[in-house]
Structure formats: C-alpha cells, structure tokens
Amino acid sequence: MTPPPIEFLLYGGALALVALGLAGLVMARHLFRSILALGILEAGANLLLVLAGYRAGGVAPILTPGTLGQPMVDPVPQALVLTAIVIGVGVQALALALALRVHQAYGTLDVAEVRGRMEADTDAAAGLEPETSRDLPAVERPS
Amino acid sequence: MNAVVLAVALPLLGAFLTPSLARLSLPLGRLFGPGLLAFCLWLLWGIARALGDATAGVALGGFAPPLGIAFHLDRLALLFALAVPAMVLALWPWGGRPREWSLTLVLAAAATGLALSGDLFNLYVFYELLAVASYGLIAANQRPAAQAAALRYLLLSAAGSALALLGIALVYTQTGTLNLAQLALLAPVSLDGPLGLAAFALLLLGIGVKAEAFPVNTWVPEVYATAPSRLAGLLAGLVSKLAVLVIVRLLLVVFQRPEATQLMLVLGVLGIAWGELAAWRARDLSRQLAWSSVGQLGIVFVAFSLPGETGVLAGLAVALHHLLVKPALFLLARHWNGALEGLRGAARRAPLAGALFALFALSLVGVPPLPGFWAKFVTLSGLFAQPGPLCSLAAVVILTATLVEAAYLFRTLTLLFGPGGEEPRMAPHGALDLGTATAFAGLLLAGVIWLQPLTGDLHGIARQAVDMDTYVDTDLPTPRP
Amino acid sequence: MYWMVLLVLFVTITAALAVLLAPNLLAAVAASSVVSLALSVLFVILRAPDVALTEAAVGAGLSGVILALALRRLGLWGLGDDNRPAPAEGSGDA
Amino acid sequence: MRNLTTLLFAAGLGFLLLVLAAGLPYGHPPMLVGQGILQQAPATTGAANIVTSVVLAYRGLDTLGELSILFAAAAGAGLVLGGHRRRRRPDPDGGFILIAGADLMFPLLLVVGLYVILHGHLTPGGGFQGGVILAAAFFLPLLGRPREALDHTAISWIEGLAGAAFIAIGLWALFARGDFLAPMLGKGVLGQLFSAGTLPLLYAAVGLKVGAELSGLLADLAATEARDP
Numbered sequence: 001m002t003p004p005p006i007e008f009l010l011y012g013g014a015l016a017l018v019a020l021g022l023a024g025l026v027m028a029r030h031l032f033r034s035i036l037a038l039g040i041l042e043a044g045a046n047l048l049l050v051l052a053g054y055r056a057g058g059v060a061p062i063l064t065p066g067t068l069g070q071p072m073v074d075p076v077p078q079a080l081v082l083t084a085i086v087i088g089v090g091v092q093a094l095a096l097a098l099a100l101r102v103h104q105a106y107g108t109l110d111v112a113e114v115r116g117r118m119e120a121d122t123d124a125a126a127g128l129e130p131e132t133s134r135d136l137p138a139v140e141r142p143s
Numbered sequence: 144m145n146a147v148v149l150a151v152a153l154p155l156l157g158a159f160l161t162p163s164l165a166r167l168s169l170p171l172g173r174l175f176g177p178g179l180l181a182f183c184l185w186l187l188w189g190i191a192r193a194l195g196d197a198t199a200g201v202a203l204g205g206f207a208p209p210l211g212i213a214f215h216l217d218r219l220a221l222l223f224a225l226a227v228p229a230m231v232l233a234l235w236p237w238g239g240r241p242r243e244w245s246l247t248l249v250l251a252a253a254a255t256g257l258a259l260s261g262d263l264f265n266l267y268v269f270y271e272l273l274a275v276a277s278y279g280l281i282a283a284n285q286r287p288a289a290q291a292a293a294l295r296y297l298l299l300s301a302a303g304s305a306l307a308l309l310g311i312a313l314v315y316t317q318t319g320t321l322n323l324a325q326l327a328l329l330a331p332v333s334l335d336g337p338l339g340l341a342a343f344a345l346l347l348l349g350i351g352v353k354a355e356a357f358p359v360n361t362w363v364p365e366v367y368a369t370a371p372s373r374l375a376g377l378l379a380g381l382v383s384k385l386a387v388l389v390i391v392r393l394l395l396v397v398f399q400r401p402e403a404t405q406l407m408l409v410l411g412v413l414g415i416a417w418g419e420l421a422a423w424r425a426r427d428l429s430r431q432l433a434w435s436s437v438g439q440l441g442i443v444f445v446a447f448s449l450p451g452e453t454g455v456l457a458g459l460a461v462a463l464h465h466l467l468v469k470p471a472l473f474l475l476a477r478h479w480n481g482a483l484e485g486l487r488g489a490a491r492r493a494p495l496a497g498a499l500f501a502l503f504a505l506s507l508v509g510v511p512p513l514p515g516f517w518a519k520f521v522t523l524s525g526l527f528a529q530p531g532p533l534c535s536l537a538a539v540v541i542l543t544a545t546l547v548e549a550a551y552l553f554r555t556l557t558l559l560f561g562p563g564g565e566e567p568r569m570a571p572h573g574a575l576d577l578g579t580a581t582a583f584a585g586l587l588l589a590g591v592i593w594l595q596p597l598t599g600d601l602h603g604i605a606r607q608a609v610d611m612d613t614y615v616d617t618d619l620p621t622p623r624p
Numbered sequence: 625m626y627w628m629v630l631l632v633l634f635v636t637i638t639a640a641l642a643v644l645l646a647p648n649l650l651a652a653v654a655a656s657s658v659v660s661l662a663l664s665v666l667f668v669i670l671r672a673p674d675v676a677l678t679e680a681a682v683g684a685g686l687s688g689v690i691l692a693l694a695l696r697r698l699g700l701w702g703l704g705d706d707n708r709p710a711p712a713e714g715s716g717d718a
Numbered sequence: 719m720r721n722l723t724t725l726l727f728a729a730g731l732g733f734l735l736l737v738l739a740a741g742l743p744y745g746h747p748p749m750l751v752g753q754g755i756l757q758q759a760p761a762t763t764g765a766a767n768i769v770t771s772v773v774l775a776y777r778g779l780d781t782l783g784e785l786s787i788l789f790a791a792a793a794g795a796g797l798v799l800g801g802h803r804r805r806r807r808p809d810p811d812g813g814f815i816l817i818a819g820a821d822l823m824f825p826l827l828l829v830v831g832l833y834v835i836l837h838g839h840l841t842p843g844g845g846f847q848g849g850v851i852l853a854a855a856f857f858l859p860l861l862g863r864p865r866e867a868l869d870h871t872a873i874s875w876i877e878g879l880a881g882a883a884f885i886a887i888g889l890w891a892l893f894a895r896g897d898f899l900a901p902m903l904g905k906g907v908l909g910q911l912f913s914a915g916t917l918p919l920l921y922a923a924v925g926l927k928v929g930a931e932l933s934g935l936l937a938d939l940a941a942t943e944a945r946d947p
Contacts, residue, residue, distance in 0.1 A: 006629055007744035010666065013633040015732050017640055017659075018309060022728040024644040026301055032649055034298050036656050039687065040306070040640050043663055045308040046679075050672050052316040053747055060671040061768040062842065063760055072768070073671045074752030075759075077315060077773035080264050081675050083784045084308060086846050086928075087271050089682050089690075090791035091301050093935055094275065096694040097293040097795035098282055100942055103698050107285030113698065114291050121288035122368050127426040127481045148898040151779075152885050155786050159881035162793070162874050203779050205897035206762075210754050211776045224929030242793045249790045256783070268783035275787050279794020290798065313735075338742070341734060642930035674769045681850045686932065689857075693939045 009050050017044030031102070031109040035095045042088040046081045053077035144199045146213060147190055147259065150183045150224060154252035158245045165241035176244045180251060184228040198607065200261070200618040208326055209322045213618050215261035219455075219608045223258040223388050227251055227467065233579050234373045234470060236280075244437045245282050249276040250377070257385045261515075261618055262320040263311055266389055267304070270350060273385070274300050277378060281370045289369035300352045303359055307349025313342040314397075324618035326397045327611055334397065340598040343398040344406065347390060354386035355440040357414040364421070367433035372477035372576075375429070376470030379436045384462050387440070391447050391458065395609060403532065404448045411444030412537050419544040423551045426483055428476045431551065432469070435507070438544055439465045445537050446522040453525045455605035460518035467590075468503045468515070471583040474576045475500045483558060490559035496572045497559055500579050502545060504552045509545060514590040517598075519545065521585040629669060636662040649700050653691045660684035752765075763901050765839035765914035773844070774917045778888070778899035781920075785881060785927055792931045792938075801936045817862040827855035835925035839914040845921040849928025856933040860940060873934040882929035887916050887923070 019036025028034040053074030059067045061075035103109050106117045157179040165172025194216060201214040231251040236243050253276060256269035278300075282293040315321060317338060320327045330339065352359045367375040394403055418437030425431040442466065457471035475496050478484055489499025506515035519541070526538040590597060607613070639662060642655035660683030667676035749756075759771040773781050831851035838844025888899040895902065903915035 002202075005744075006626060009629060010670070011742075011744060012626060012736065013636060013666075015735055016637055018305075019728050019732040020326065020637070020640045021305070021642060021727060022302070022731075025298065026728070028644070030649070031294065031298075032695070033644065033652060036652055036691070038298060038301050039656055039683075040659060041302060041305045041681070042308075043640075043659060045305045045312060046675075047663060047666065048309060049312040049315070050667055050670050050675055051744060052312050053672075053749075053752060054670045054744070055749070058671055060673050060842075061726060061756065063766040063768065071649050072756055074319070074747050074749050075755060075768045075772050076752050076777075077312075078672045078675050078769045079780075080311075080315075081672070082678050082769070082773060083264075083268060083780050085675070085678050085682050085907065087787050088270075088879055089687050090788045091271075091275060091297065092687055093690050093939075094791040094794050094798075095280055095294060095297050095301070096690060096755075097798045097942075098290050098297065098938065100694060100697055100939070101282075101290045101798055102287065102294055105290070108635070109698070111462070115295070115422070117368075118288045118291040118295075121286075121291075122365070122430075122769050123427075123691070125288070126368070126429070127485055128426055128819055140706060144897055145892065145898065148779075148892070149889075152888060152898065155782065155880055158786065159789065159878045159885070163878040166871060166874065203777055203898055204891075205895065205900040206776050209751055210758065212779050240797070242797050245793055246790055246797075249786055252786070253783070256779075264777070265780055265783070268780045268787075272783050272787050273791065275790040275794065279790060279797055282794065283797045313742075316742050316744070316747065319750040319752065321751065325750070337734070564738045566768070643868070674844070676766070677842050677847050681847045685854070686850050689854075690939065693936065697939065697942050 007051065007054060007056070010047065014044045014047040014051060017041070017047065020044075029111050031099055031111060031114065034111070035092060035099065038095070039088065039092060042084070046084055046088075049084065051082050084086050144190065144194075144201055144216065146166075146186065147201055147216060149227075150187050151252050151256045151259070153183060154248040154255070158218055158248035158252065161245045161248065162241045163340045165244075172241050172244070173237075174263070176248045177232060179248070180228040180232050180235075183251075183255070184225065184232070187196075187221065187225050190216070191200070191218075191225060194218075194221065196603065196607070198613055198617040200620070208618050208620075209320055209325050211547035212260070212262045212265045213322060213324070214259045215614065215618055216259065216391065217607050217614075217617075218604045219388075219459075220258050222604060223385060224255050227258065227381065227385075229256040230377065230466070230470070233582070234377045234436060234474075236371070236373055237575070239283070243280060245566050246279045246378055250280070250382075254381060254385050257305050257389055260311070261323045263314065263323060263326070265321075267307060267311060268441030269607050270307070270389065271304055272388070273382060274304065274353065277374075277382065280374050283372055284369075286369060291363070292365040292369045296366050299359060299362055303349040305349075306345045310342040310349065313338060317342075322618065323392070323396050325616045327615050330399070335400070338404075339398060339400070340402050340479070343393070343403045346393060347406065349412070350386050350389055351410070354390060354444075355383050355418075355437050355443070357410045357417060358441075360414065360418075360437050361366055363437050364425075364430045365431040367436070367473070368427070368429040372403075372429075372473045375433075376473035379433070380466050383436070383440055384443075384466050387443055387447070387458075387462060391455070394447070395455075396614060397610065399611075400552035404450065407444050408448040408533060408537060409449060411441045411446075414438065414441030414444060415441065415544045416441075417539055419547045425549050426553075427481060428479050428483060428486065428555065429473075431483070431555065432472050432476055435548065435552075436465070436469055436473070438548065439469070439507070442519070442522060442541060442544075445541065446525070449522075449525045449529065452602070452605045452609050453521075453528075455608050456516070456601055457522040457525050460514075460521050461607065464506070464514050464518045464590075467583055467587055468507050470565050471506070471580045472500065472503050474580045475503070475572070477576060478572055481561075483555060486555070486558050487561055488559075490556075493572055494581070496577060499577075499584050500559065501556055502584055502587070504556060508549045509550055514587060515593070517594060626671075626681070632662050632665050632669070636666070642702065649695055650692075653688065653695060657684045657688040697713065719932070763914055763917060765917050767839055767841065767844075769842075770839045770844055770914075770917060770921070773899055774920045775899070778920070781924065782884060782888070782899075785884065785924060788928060788931050789877065789881060792935045795935055796938055799809070799942050820858040820862040823858055824855055827851055827858070831855060834874070835921055836918060836920040839917045845924025846928055848921075849925040850932060852925060852929030853932035853936065856929070857936045858942075860937060870934065870937075873930045876930040877927050877934070880923045880930065883923040884920060885918055891916070 024037025055073045058073035061072045198217040203212045255268045282290045322577035422434035506513035509516040509519040636658045639658040646652040664676040664679040763771040765771045830849045834843040835848030891900040892898045
C-alpha cells in the first residue's frame with residue numbers, strides 16, 4: 001500500500017485539530033481552557049485554508065530572480081489566513097479580558113458555576129426568586 | 144456608485160477618531176458619530192434613488208470582480224443598508240462613553256458591509272467585525288452578569304465563526320474563487336454534492352449564531368436580559384436580520400438546492416417551537432421578549448425557505464416587521480424589566496408606554512389590521528400552497544406558536560393593565576425612549592395605511608433578488624466562460 | 625520531507641491534546657504556543673512564508689504573552705495541579 | 719447529554735469531511751482567482767510579494783476590516799478592564815537583568831519592527847508582523863518597571879491617526895481615481911524599497927496602528943488587579 005500523498009495527511013491533521021478544538025470547547029470545565037480550545041479550532045481552520053491554495057511543486061508567491069517563471073502557490077488563501085490569524089488573536093485578547101473580570105466578580109471560572117452565578121444575578125436584578133427546578137448546581141446567593 | 148464604499152469607510156473613520164476627539168472636546172466627540180451616520184444615510188438614499196430598479200456592481204480598488212472584492216448593489220441590499228444607519232441613529236447610545244460610541248460606529252460599518260458585500264470572505268470579515276463590536280458593547284455596562292454573558296456568547300460565536308471559516312475553506316478548495324457571482328456560475332457543477340451541503344451547513348451554523356438559529360441560540364436570553372435595552376434592541380432588531388440576509392444571499396446565489404432549503408425549514412421550525420415555549424415559561428419581561436425574538440426569527444427562517452419570489456417576499460415581510468417591533472418593545476420594557484408579577488398595573492401609571500406596548504404586542508401576535516397579521520398571512524399562505532408534509536407541519540407549528548404567543552403576551556398585557564401594584568418602584572420612561580418608540584409606532588401604522596404600495600415594492604425587491612442572471616451579469620461584466 | 629511533515633503533524637496533534645488535557649493551565653498555555661510554532665513550520669513547508677511569520681509572531685509570541693499575562697492575573701500561575709482541589713481539570717470525561 | 723450530542727456531532731463532522739476529502743483537488747487547486755492575480759499583480763501593484771498585493775490591494779477592504787476588528791477588540795478590552803484600574807499593589811520591579819535586557823532590546827526590536835514593516839512589499843512580513851514586534855518593544859520595558867505606565871493619550875492618538883491614515887489613502891484614491899483603495903503613485907522598479915506605490919505607506923499605517931493597539935491592550939491587561947480581596 002502506498003502512503004497517502006502529503007496533502008491528505010495535512011488535511012487529516014487539520015481536521016483532527018478542528019475536532020480536538022470542538023471537543024475541548026464542549027468538554028472544558030474551565031473557561032480559560034475553553035479559550036485555549038478555541039485557538040486550536042481556529043488553527044485547524046487556518047491550516048485547512050492554507051492547504052486550499054497549496055500546489056504540489058509550487059514556489060512561494062514572492063517574485064525574486066530565483067522564482068521567475070516557476071509555478072507559484074495560490075496567494076489568495078495565504079492573504080485570507082493572515083487576516084484570520086489576526087482576527088483570532090484579537091478575539092482571544094477580548095475573551096481573556098472578559099474572563100479576568102468574570103473571575104474578579106465571581107471568584108471562579110468554572111463553566112457551570114459561572115453560568116449558575118450569572119442566572120442567579122440576572123434573576124436577582126429582575127427581583128425574581130431563584131429557580132429551583134432548573135438542573136443547575138446549587139450556588140450560594142450573592143449577598 | 145463607487146461612493147457607496149463611503150458608507151462603510153466613514154463610520155470606521157469616525158470610530159478610529161472618536162476616542163481622541165472626545166479627549167479634545169466632549170461635545171464634538173458626541174456629535175461626530177451621529178453626524179457621520181446621518182451623512183451615510185443621505186448618501187445611501189441618494190444612491191438608492193439614482194439606482195432605481197437597476198442593479199450595479201462596484202469593484203473595490205478598480206480590480207475586475209473575480210480578482211478583487213465586489214459590492215453588489217440591488218434593492219434588497221440597499222434596503223438593509225439604509226436600515227442600518229437609520230436604526231443605529233434611532234438607538235444611538237447617547238449616554239455612553241466615547242469607546243461605546245466608537246464600537247457602535249464599528250457595528251454600523253460592519254452591518255452596512257454585510258448588506259452590500261458580494262464576496263464570501265469579505266462577508267466573513269464583516270461578520271466577525273460585527274461580532275467583536277457587539278461583545279465589547281454587551282460587556283460595557285460593567286455588570287458581572289453582562290460580562291459573563293458576553294464571554295459565553297463570545298465563545299459560542301467564535302466557535303461558529305471558525306466553523307464558517309471551515310466552510311469557506313471547503314468552498315475555496317473546490318472552486319478556487321470567493322466571488323459570489325462566480326460561485327453562482329460554478330455551484331451547479333462544483334458544489335453539487337455532499338460537499339456543497341456540508342459547506343452550507345457549516346456556514347449556516349456559523350452565521351446562524353447571530354441570526355438566533357436553533358441549535359446555537361442559547362446566548363439570546365442571557366445577553367438580552369443583561370445588555371442595555373438600546374443595545375438589545377439593536378441586536379435583536381438589526382443585527383439578527385443582517386445575519387439572516389447573509390444566509391439568504393448564500394442560499395439564493397450559491398447553494399440553491401432543495402436539501403439546503405429543507406435544512407433551513409427544519410431549523411426554523413425547531414427555533415419557533417423552542418423559542419415560543421421558552422417565552423411562555425419566562426418569568427420576566429426581558430427574557431420573555433428575548434425568547435419571543437428567537438421564535439420570530441424561526442418564522443423568518445421558515446418564510447425564506449419557501450421557494451422563489453414568494454419566499455423572499457414572505458421572509459422580508461416578517462423580518463422587516465420584527466425589525467420595527469422588537470427594538471421598540473425592548474425600549475418600552477427597559478423600566479419594566481422586573482418579574483412579570485411585579486408589573487401589576489404598571490401601564491396604568493404610564494398610559495402612553497402601556498398603549499404603545501399593547502400596539503406592538505398585538506402586531507407581534509398578528510391581530511388583523513396590523514402589519515404583523517399580513518406578514519404571517521403571506522408566510523402561511525405560501526406554506527399551504529407548497530406540497531409535502533414538511534411545509535404543512537411548519538404551517539401547523541406557526542399557527543400553534545401564534546396561539547402560545549398570544550397566550551403569554553395577553554397574560555403580560557393583563558398584568559400591565561390590570562389593577563393592583565401599590566408601590567411604584569419603577570422609574571418613569573425617559574422621553575427619548577418614549578419618543579423613539581412612538582416614531583416606530585408611527586412607522587408601523589403607516590405600514591397599515593400604505594399596505595398596498597408597500598406590498599408592490601416588496602414584490603419588486605423579491606423579484607429582483609431571485610433573478611440570478613441579472614446578479615451574475617452585474618457582478619461579472621466579462622462574458623461568461 | 626515526507627517524514628518531516630509526519631513528525632511536525634505528530635507534534636502539533638500531541639501539543640493540541642496537551643492543551644486540552646494538561647493538568648495545569650500554565651503547561652496548557654505553553655503547549656498552545658508549541659501548536660502555533662509547529663503550525664508555522666507546516667506553513668513554511670506549504671510555501672506560505674508570510675503566514676508562517678505571522679503565526680510565529682502572533683500565534684506563538686503575542687498570544688502566548690497575552691495568555692501568560694492573563695494567567696498571572698487570574699492567580700493560576702504555577703505548576704500545581706489546578707486552582708481547585710475538587711475534580712481534576714479537563715480530565716477528558718467531563 | 720449535551721456533551722455527548724455535541725461530541726457525536728464533532729466526530730460525525732470530522733468523519734464526513736474526511737470522507738468528502740477524496741473528491742477535493744488538494745495539491746492541484748483550481749486557482750481561478752489565484753492564477754489571474756499571479757499574472758496581473760506585479761504589473762498592477764508593483765510589489766514583489768504577491769501576498770502583500772492581495773492583502774493591501776486586491777483585498778484591501780478585508781484588511782481595513784481586520785484593522786477595525788483589532789481596534790474593536792482593544793476598545794472592548796479597554797471598556798471591560800478600564801472600569802476601575804486601581805494599582806494598589808503594583809508588581810515589584812524586575813531584576814537588573816530584566817531591566818537591562820529590556821533597555822538593550824528596545825532599540826533592537828524597534829529597528830527590526832520598522833524593517834519588517836517597510837519591507838512588507840518585498841519580503842515575507844509586513845504591517846501586522848512588524849506591528850507585533852513594535853508592541854513587544856514598547857511592552858518589554860513595562861515588564862521591567864511596572865510602576866511606569868504607557869501614555870494612553872498618546873496611544874489613542876497614534877491608533878486613531880494611523881487608522882485614519884489608512885482610510886485617508888483609500889479616500890484619496892477614491893477621489894483621484896474613482897476607486898476606494900486603488901493603487902496610487904508610481905510603481906517604481908520591482909524589488910526596490912521605494913516601489914509599489916502606496917502599498918508601503920498602507921503597511922506603515924497598519925504597523926503603527928497594530929503596534930499602538932497591541933501595546934495598549936497589553937498594558938491594560940498588565941495593569942488589571944489580580945483579584946479583589
């Protein structure tokens with residue numbers, strides 16, 4: 001059996017990153033780890049996009065005396081990924097800022113606890129008694 | 144026509160400069176943004192008048208369309224592009240800090256870009272821009288609950304965006320282009336298969352986060368219950384509609400196939416059922432309105448999944464109606480955000496607000512003379528005209544949901560107008576909120592009076608939106624391959 | 625070449641797993657920087673030097689610094705088992 | 719339950735995409751747009767780095783959007799963190815090595831950052847990468863001496879004006895040539911520092927803006943208290 005071509009290996013790797021990122025987002029119980037998992041998901045998508053423009057035997061799309069006349073890889077996906085990487089880091093920074101403030105206010109970044117505290121806070125602001133029927137962990141009422 | 148890009152560039156310019164200007168002089172910083180938006184409104188109005196029934200493509204930077212980014216101008220795009228500065232002006236956060244004005248301007252620019260762009264990746268960039276601006280605005284009020292809601296929303300929405308990017312990567316791998324018009328030409332061959340459907344599902348899931356589509360709408364009550372009411376109105380009214388517009392464009396132009404439409408229909412039906420039942424269970428007004436928004440967006444999805452001109456007409460009717468009604472309801476609910484039980488007799492103490500609330504609520508349910516009835520009627524008659532059990536099921540679900548909607552909204556109205564409520568613990572409505580809501584009510588009533596010409600206009604828009612030959616010829620002037 | 629791609633892919637996936645499963649968050653942040661660095665090697669192999677440079681500067685450098693800074697402000701900076709004594713963090717079977 | 723559903727979804731998605739991969743033209747992309755750009759770009763923009771041509775000319779609006787996303791993220795983080803920036807216990811000063819190292823690195827990073835920005839149209843790199851290096855240059859001294867603060871007014875002006883400069887170059891092209899962000903000025907000789915018309919100017923604006931944005935963001939993060947006691 002011949003080994004699969006290099007592009008398919010990379011394609012599989014990118015999909016593995018995406019699947020790992022999604023799984024991490026779903027299963028993480030600490031919001032900080034969710035943010036890290038998000039980074040992995042984006043990395044997988046970026047790898048896939050660069051792969052979309054890869055051309056077997058092509059050279060990098062920069063004109064130098066050495067590359068004139070040779071087939072080049074597609075420059076467009078590279079530009080797109082450039083954009084996507086910068087977008088990703090901006091979103092990550094904003095997420096971390098929010099996580100810092102949530103941690104300051106609630107003292108925890110546990111996914112379920114933060115959700116419980118948030119619902120309780122919203123209920124309290126609306127003047128509602130905390131709901132007991134919902135399948136949330138019991139949390140102490142904020143004073 | 145090329146000046147249309149100013150409607151995107153100028154708000155961004157304003158956003159960059161507002162914080163610095165506000166340091167120099169606060170009044171200048173305060174008026175800069177609204178001034179720019181008013182100019183954009185005037186500019187877009189002029190372009191819409193000049194364009195009339197025609198369509199136009201704008202090649203940004205002068206690079207012939209398949210290579211560069213293209214804007215596609217038609218009546219549908221301009222309708223939503225005009226709605227953006229108008230709505231943002233109506234819901235402008237006058238009391239905020241300079242950075243909030245900045246972010247609101249960014250939101251306006253991104254929303255305009257979403258309405259106009261005819262390039263897949265450009266749509267993704269504007270979508271992300273819209274999302275990032277809204278995270279910042281939601282968290283701006285320093286309430287811990289709002290920040291927690293913003294963080295949870297961010298994680299969901301960013302995961303959705305990454306999936307959408309994955310979808311774009313699949314489309315690009317298969318076709319090698321991002322221009323929607325060129326994709327429209329290639330799609331029947333290249334994207335016809337499970338791959339195209341997978342790409343559409345990924346894009347739908349990603350953009351559906353903002354459109355409050357069924358599986359990815361858990362953020363809706365959390366954010367709308369904690370965000371400032373003007374922002375909640377903006378997100379529920381305007382931003383969700385633009386996300387829907389992007390999905391509809393993709394559906395009409397690129398992924399025109401029965402499986403994609405059925406996917407949208409199913410998600411819409413699930414959204415209606417889920418949203419209206421949750422709204423019925425809600426115990427406070429902001430979350431009731433939030434869930435009802437999910438239900439309404441479900442109806443929009445179902446309406447747009449109808450084939451051809453009927454679908455676009457019905458979807459537009461429901462979407463525009465909701466665009467007008469929901470922000471006004473959020474504005475009126477601002478001081479009534481407590482538990483429903485605590486609202487006893489609140490409308491008696493604020494008769495104008497109560498009357499307006501009743502008007503909007505009745506239109507939302509679809510009581511006959513009001514535009515809401517007409518919107519639902521168009522959708523339902525379209526559904527009944529379709530063969531197949533799925534469409535009939537959707538029609539039944541919409542009818543049942545209307546009953547549920549009527550039940551909880553009448554319950555709220557009975558509480559509001561009923562007797563009781565000794566302690567007036569609620570502050571009176573601000574003049575600005577009431578004025579804005581009254582203006583929206585005026586527009587709604589105008590819709591009743593001029594229903595005939597309005598229907599004609601919407602028919603024209605729908606006819607143009609489904610005309611793919613014109614779309615392709617406009618954006619790709621070079622002869623077809 | 626072929627084996628190099630395999631090796632880098634293996635490093636990437638292992639580091640990604642480590643991000644999700646590492647017992648403490650500092651190690652997870654370090655692993656996420658490794659993911660970015662390995663990706664930038666892959667980008668070089670895919671003839672995308674611009675992207676590789678960006679991934680190295682932004683993904684590994686800047687994002688690592690931001691994450692580490694946030695971790696420090698969260699008071700989770702350390703090689704202990706986790707911030708909370710209760711169940712082990714992200715042990716996979718949540 | 720929810721976890722299980724989503725995991726099944728993720729696994730199913732991965733499997734489905736893996737199966738679909740067989741039909742995808744990896745390694746031999748269709749390059750409908752790519753081929754056209756490769757042929758046209760050197761003559762149209764005059765930049766040796768074709769990725770730069772795509773980023774700043776063919777897809778210039780995406781780059782403007784990207785800049786705005788960074789701006790919105792930094793402004794959002796400032797709004798979120800800036801509510802009460804009280805520095806009751808600033809971190810202790812870094813040691814001699816950190817301070818001396820930061821002082822030594824500052825000019826070096828500054829020069830490297832500017833080099834990367836200004837050669838973006840010739841070699842890999844450009845405004846975003848160089849901007850990150852600039853931000854590192856300004857942030858390092860802050861690690862050594864946490865009591866000093868960045869001048870937030872200056873940062874706000876730099877990011878505002880750099881962003882405005884990007885849009886202004888675009889508007890200039892709109893009024894002079896009729897197209898927003900169309901390439902302007904002479905193209906020069908391919909491969910020279912002064913070539914490619916307005917592209918280096920655009921990248922300079924991007925670099926300054928990214929640098930100012932990120933150093934402000936890093937300073938905001940560094941200045942946030944650990945936790946209210």
